[in-house]
Amino acid sequence: MKLVIAGDHSSIDLKQALKEHLEARGHEVTDLGAHTTQSTDYPVWGRLAGEAVVRGDAELGIVICGTGVGISIAANKVRGVRAACVSEPFSAQMSRRHNDANVLALGARVVGVDLAKMIVDSWLDAEFEAGGRHSHRVGLITEIDEEYRAH
Numbered sequence: 001m002k003l004v005i006a007g008d009h010s011s012i013d014l015k016q017a018l019k020e021h022l023e024a025r026g027h028e029v030t031d032l033g034a035h036t037t038q039s040t041d042y043p044v045w046g047r048l049a050g051e052a053v054v055r056g057d058a059e060l061g062i063v064i065c066g067t068g069v070g071i072s073i074a075a076n077k078v079r080g081v082r083a084a085c086v087s088e089p090f091s092a093q094m095s096r097r098h099n100d101a102n103v104l105a106l107g108a109r110v111v112g113v114d115l116a117k118m119i120v121d122s123w124l125d126a127e128f129e130a131g132g133r134h135s136h137r138v139g140l141i142t143e144i145d146e147e148y149r150a151h
């Protein structure tokens with residue numbers, strides 16, 4: 001699968017570890033940055049990864065900041081992004097199955113590398129349960145996106 005990964009200065013080590021892990025699993029991973037530990041603004045990276053996903057450059061995106069919170073908020077402002085900020089595998093899996101999350105947000109200061117790998121694997125191994133109530137609910141999210149975009 002084609003993936004993009006991006007994050008702020010706090011993400012560098014975890015981002016690289018996840019990229020290597022995902023490539024070892026056969027995924028094609030594009031690292032959009034940041035590439036140094038110099039302080040940088042997480043919304044820039046959340047936006048960049050979100051835009052790459054909705055443009056179709058990648059199927060899914062992974063974004064990382066210190067907590068995962070700020071960058072998930074930023075990514076979710078990109079129309080069509082459904083970013084889930086999680087810190088354990090169960091929510092990661094459910095965010096795919098029920099919410100069709102197309103971006104996963106992680107906190108580099110929250111989760112260790114091994115837990116992050118488990119989270120990412122759970123997320124990628126799960127599939128959206130399309131049809132029925134979950135499609136309806138995701139459709140309602142899309143409606144909010146479209147209605148507020150019009151203002």
Ligand code: RB5
Pocket residue numbers: 008010042065066067068069070071
């Ligand atoms: C940067 O210090 C920090 O605020 C950022 O990585 C993130 O945690 C924001 O939500």
